[in-house]
Amino acid sequence: MIDIEWPFATHMDFRGQKMAERLFQVIIVFFGLIGFIVGYMMQQFSMTIYSVLFGVLVSAFLTIPPWPIYRNNPVEWQKPVDAKKDSNGNKNNSSNKSTPKDTRKAKPKKDQ
Numbered sequence: 001m002i003d004i005e006w007p008f009a010t011h012m013d014f015r016g017q018k019m020a021e022r023l024f025q026v027i028i029v030f031f032g033l034i035g036f037i038v039g040y041m042m043q044q045f046s047m048t049i050y051s052v053l054f055g056v057l058v059s060a061f062l063t064i065p066p067w068p069i070y071r072n073n074p075v076e077w078q079k080p081v082d083a084k085k086d087s088n089g090n091k092n093n094s095s096n097k098s099t100p101k102d103t104r105k106a107k108p109k110k111d112q
Helices: 014-042 045-063 083-089
Strands: none
């Protein structure tokens, strides 16, 4: 696989993705409603279609590139575990572990 180093950031955080999705939906609905009203008043269905297509272009320009506004909440990743330390001291064999005991109290049965 080719590893390309881009000169700009190419990621969004999770909150940025949610914000971009919400912005996309709001823009599409807004241009759709405006296009419907204008198309109805002009009795021209093509005006509705052009308005929705223009809304798609505007929303694509605002939501597809990873603008800095979508990168305000970076994900805090866990630090990697050193494989040499883990293999020497901490063996994780399930056969060595004791099975957990059921500490729940038994419910009394009702006589019928």
